[in-house]
Amino acid sequence: MSLAWPSEAPSAGSVLLRPLSANDAHLVAELAADSYIPTIGSVPAQVDGDGAAAWISRQLSRAKRGTGYSFAVADRHTDRAVGNAGLSLRALDSGRAVGGYAISPQCRGRGYATDALVALTAFAWTVPGLHRIELYIEPWNVASIRTAERAGYLREGLLRSHQEINGVRRDMVLYAALPPRAPADQGALRRNPPASG
């Protein structure tokens, strides 16, 4: 079943999350040029104009196929795409999503990833049936860990030998966020209402 595209672009701080377009081919080339990004996602390490167009088309089809959302992270003032943020909803039946983000190497260190994850997370809570968003981060990836923490995610533990990246088994740190007021909290509140007055 296809997923509805948000009627208003999710935004936070200096970014908004919008659909990728043919004008964003430069972004695909910038992400592909990074030594790490092609090893962890769908961006190919070698990309020409046709490859960039095909990647953008696949991102747009994710919502139509019901597997998730893949947004351009755009600078709110210039609309230039500075990165990509995705929400995988393959486990939505179980109430779970996995988030991901990457920023062009030349645009890092300006808070774009943090703003993008805040916007992505707020948007995610509008998806019916979602109770938990997970992030899988390699322990050395301090910039990503800080991004997760800045956006309110909590560290849940180290997953040893969790997955293969670039031919090597890797440990991953699991971060997760629950809705601002999770159903479990609501149940607890109903059982123990805050004292009034």
Ligand SMILES: CC(C)(COP(=O)(O)OP(=O)(O)OC[C@H]1O[C@@H](n2cnc3c(N)ncnc32)[C@H](O)[C@@H]1OP(=O)(O)O)[C@@H](O)C(=O)NCCC(=O)NCCS
């Ligand atoms: C991780 C990534 C998305 C961060 O993007 P960014 O736009 O530079 O991040 P921000 O500017 O929002 O910074 C987020 C935090 O990380 C810190 N940070 C950024 N780069 C850092 C670095 N190289 N080393 C240590 N900390 C760093 C920032 O200081 C900030 O923390 P603070 O608010 O406590 O100061 C970017 O480095 C990237 O695209 N990396 C490759 C792809 C990747 O690793 N994606 C995540 C996979 S789990």
